[in-house]
Amino acid sequence: MSGPNIRTTAAQISYAVIYKKTNLSAAFKQRLTAKYPNTTKSAIKALCFTTIRNYLSLEDRWLIHVNKRPKDKLVRVIITQALTEFIYMDKPKHAVVNEAINTAKKLNKQWACALINSTLRKTVETTSHLGTNTAAQFSHPQWWIDKFTADWTNQWQQILIANNQKPPLWIRARKTPPAALLPQPHSTIPNAYKIPAQDITQIKEFQDGDISVQDASAQLAAFIIDPQDDERILDACAAPGGKTGHLLELNNNIQLDALELYPNRAKKIHANLHRLKLNANVIVADASQPQDWFSGKKYQKILLDAPCSAAGIIRRQPDIKFTREPDDLLKICQTQQNLLSAMAQLLEVNGSLLYVTCSVFNQENSNQIKNFIKTHPEFSEIKLNYPFATNCEYGIQIISGNEDMDGFYYCYLNKNDV
Ligand SMILES: C[S@@+](CC[C@H](N)C(=O)[O-])C[C@H]1O[C@@H](n2cnc3c(N)ncnc32)[C@H](O)[C@@H]1O
CATH class of the missing domain: 3.40.50.150 (Vaccinia Virus protein VP39)
Structure with missing residues (x-):
C-alpha cells in the first residue's frame, strides 16, 4: 500500500462510520473525490471494509495493553486500523507501527504518538486473542448478537462468523462463462458461479450482458x-x-x-x-x-x-x-x-x-x-x-x-x- 493519503483517509472514513454512524457508501462518496486515483480508492476501500468488519475484536485486542480506553475516538481508529493491516493484510510489525505514527501526525494527533507506539508494539507481540466479551469475540455490537441468538439457537455462530468474512463474488451467466474466470458452479442453482475477486465491469462478457454480478x-x-x-x-x-x-x-x-x-x-x-x-x-x-x-x-x-x-x-x-x-x-x-x-x-x-x-x-x-x-x-x-x-x-x-x-x-x- 503506498500514497500519502491512504491511511489518513481510511481512518477518517472508518471513524465517520463507527463513531458518527455515517453510511459507508456515503462516506466513500464524500471523501473519495476525483483527486484519488482508482488504485488508491480501491486500497482505501479495502482497508475500511476490513477495519470496520473486525473493529470490535481488534479494539479489544489492544485495549488490554492500555490503562484506560483513550477518549479520542480517531486515535482509537488509528490504532485499530494499524492492527487490521498487521493481522488481516500481512503488513510487517515495524511498518504498521511507523505508519500509524505517521497517520496520527498527519491527523494532528501528535500528542498520541507515544501511546500509539507503545500500545501497538505490545499488541503485535501477542499471538492470539479470544476476546474479553462476546461482542469482541464475534466483532458485533451485543444487540446484533442477541437478536441472532434469539432467532437461530443452533446457527447464530455460523451467522456471526459469515458476517465477518470477505464476501465471495457470485455471477449469473447467460452463457457458459469463460474458463479464464475460473467459474465454480453452484450445487443447485443453474447458471450461478462463484469466481475469484476481480473488477468484472472491465470484462467483455459483463459489458455484453452475458454475465451479471448477483x-x-x-x-x-x-x-x-x-x-x-x-x-x-x-x-x-x-x-x-x-x-x-x-x-x-x-x-x-x-x-x-x-x-x-x-x-x-x-x-x-x-x-x-x-x-x-x-x-x-x-x-x-x-x-x-x-x-x-x-x-x-x-x-x-x-x-x-x-x-x-x-x-x-x-x-x-x-x-x-x-x-x-x-x-x-x-x-x-x-x-x-x-x-x-x-x-x-x-x-x-x-x-x-x-x-x-x-x-x-x-x-x-x-x-x-x-x-x-x-x-x-x-x-x-x-x-x-x-x-x-x-x-x-x-x-x-x-x-x-x-x-x-x-x-x-x-x-x-x-x-x-x-
Ligand atoms: C432490496 S432492494 C431491491 C433489490 C432489487 N430487487 C434487485 O434485485 O436488484 C429494495 C429496493 O426497494 C426500494 N424501495 C423502498 N421502499 C420502496 C417503496 N415504498 N416503493 C418502491 N420501492 C421501494 C429501495 O429504494 C430499494 O431500491
Missing part, C-alpha cells in the same frame, strides 16, 4: 417466479434491477413493471437493462401507494423484494453493524407490512406473491408473513424446498454463509378465491 441466494427469486409467456408481473422494489434483469433473461415475453421509489436508484435499473439489452416498464413511485401509479390491471405474479435490515448481507455491508439501531427494525417492519398489504390488492385471484428479504430476522420474515396471513386470510403458502435452505414456520431461510451464500428469506404465497 449473489447465488438472490438468483433464486426469478426461478421461483418462473415467468411464463404474456404474464403480467410486478417487480415492486426493483432497483438496482438485479432480479428484474434475471426475470427477463428467463422469459423476455412477459409484461414486466419494475417499480422503484427513488429516481436515482431507478436510473440503475435502466442502466442494467440497457447492458442486458432487455426492456421493462420502469416506474418511479411508492409501491405502498398504488393510487398514484397503478393502471388498474391486476398482476398475475408479484415479486416483493422488500427493503429490510440487510442482516443477511452484513459481510457486504459491515457498516450496518454500527449505523443501525434496534429501533430501526420496528420502522422497517412497518414498511414491509404496508408493502405486503398494498401488494395484496394488486394481485389477481390465483396469482402469486413472492416475498423476499436479505435478512435472517424472523421479525422481518416468517413472523411478518404470519401477521400478514392473519389479516389477509385469502393468502396461503406455496411450499418451497431447497437443500441449502432451512424451513421456517412460513417460508424458507438461507442462513448467511450456507454454501457461501448471502442470508436470504423467501416466502411464496397464493391468493385464493375465497
Whole structure:
C-alpha cells in the first residue's frame, strides 16, 4: 500500500462510520473525490471494509495493553486500523507501527504518538486473542448478537462468523462463462458461479450482458417466479434491477413493471437493462401507494423484494453493524407490512406473491408473513424446498454463509378465491 493519503483517509472514513454512524457508501462518496486515483480508492476501500468488519475484536485486542480506553475516538481508529493491516493484510510489525505514527501526525494527533507506539508494539507481540466479551469475540455490537441468538439457537455462530468474512463474488451467466474466470458452479442453482475477486465491469462478457454480478441466494427469486409467456408481473422494489434483469433473461415475453421509489436508484435499473439489452416498464413511485401509479390491471405474479435490515448481507455491508439501531427494525417492519398489504390488492385471484428479504430476522420474515396471513386470510403458502435452505414456520431461510451464500428469506404465497 503506498500514497500519502491512504491511511489518513481510511481512518477518517472508518471513524465517520463507527463513531458518527455515517453510511459507508456515503462516506466513500464524500471523501473519495476525483483527486484519488482508482488504485488508491480501491486500497482505501479495502482497508475500511476490513477495519470496520473486525473493529470490535481488534479494539479489544489492544485495549488490554492500555490503562484506560483513550477518549479520542480517531486515535482509537488509528490504532485499530494499524492492527487490521498487521493481522488481516500481512503488513510487517515495524511498518504498521511507523505508519500509524505517521497517520496520527498527519491527523494532528501528535500528542498520541507515544501511546500509539507503545500500545501497538505490545499488541503485535501477542499471538492470539479470544476476546474479553462476546461482542469482541464475534466483532458485533451485543444487540446484533442477541437478536441472532434469539432467532437461530443452533446457527447464530455460523451467522456471526459469515458476517465477518470477505464476501465471495457470485455471477449469473447467460452463457457458459469463460474458463479464464475460473467459474465454480453452484450445487443447485443453474447458471450461478462463484469466481475469484476481480473488477468484472472491465470484462467483455459483463459489458455484453452475458454475465451479471448477483449473489447465488438472490438468483433464486426469478426461478421461483418462473415467468411464463404474456404474464403480467410486478417487480415492486426493483432497483438496482438485479432480479428484474434475471426475470427477463428467463422469459423476455412477459409484461414486466419494475417499480422503484427513488429516481436515482431507478436510473440503475435502466442502466442494467440497457447492458442486458432487455426492456421493462420502469416506474418511479411508492409501491405502498398504488393510487398514484397503478393502471388498474391486476398482476398475475408479484415479486416483493422488500427493503429490510440487510442482516443477511452484513459481510457486504459491515457498516450496518454500527449505523443501525434496534429501533430501526420496528420502522422497517412497518414498511414491509404496508408493502405486503398494498401488494395484496394488486394481485389477481390465483396469482402469486413472492416475498423476499436479505435478512435472517424472523421479525422481518416468517413472523411478518404470519401477521400478514392473519389479516389477509385469502393468502396461503406455496411450499418451497431447497437443500441449502432451512424451513421456517412460513417460508424458507438461507442462513448467511450456507454454501457461501448471502442470508436470504423467501416466502411464496397464493391468493385464493375465497
Ligand atoms: C432490496 S432492494 C431491491 C433489490 C432489487 N430487487 C434487485 O434485485 O436488484 C429494495 C429496493 O426497494 C426500494 N424501495 C423502498 N421502499 C420502496 C417503496 N415504498 N416503493 C418502491 N420501492 C421501494 C429501495 O429504494 C430499494 O431500491
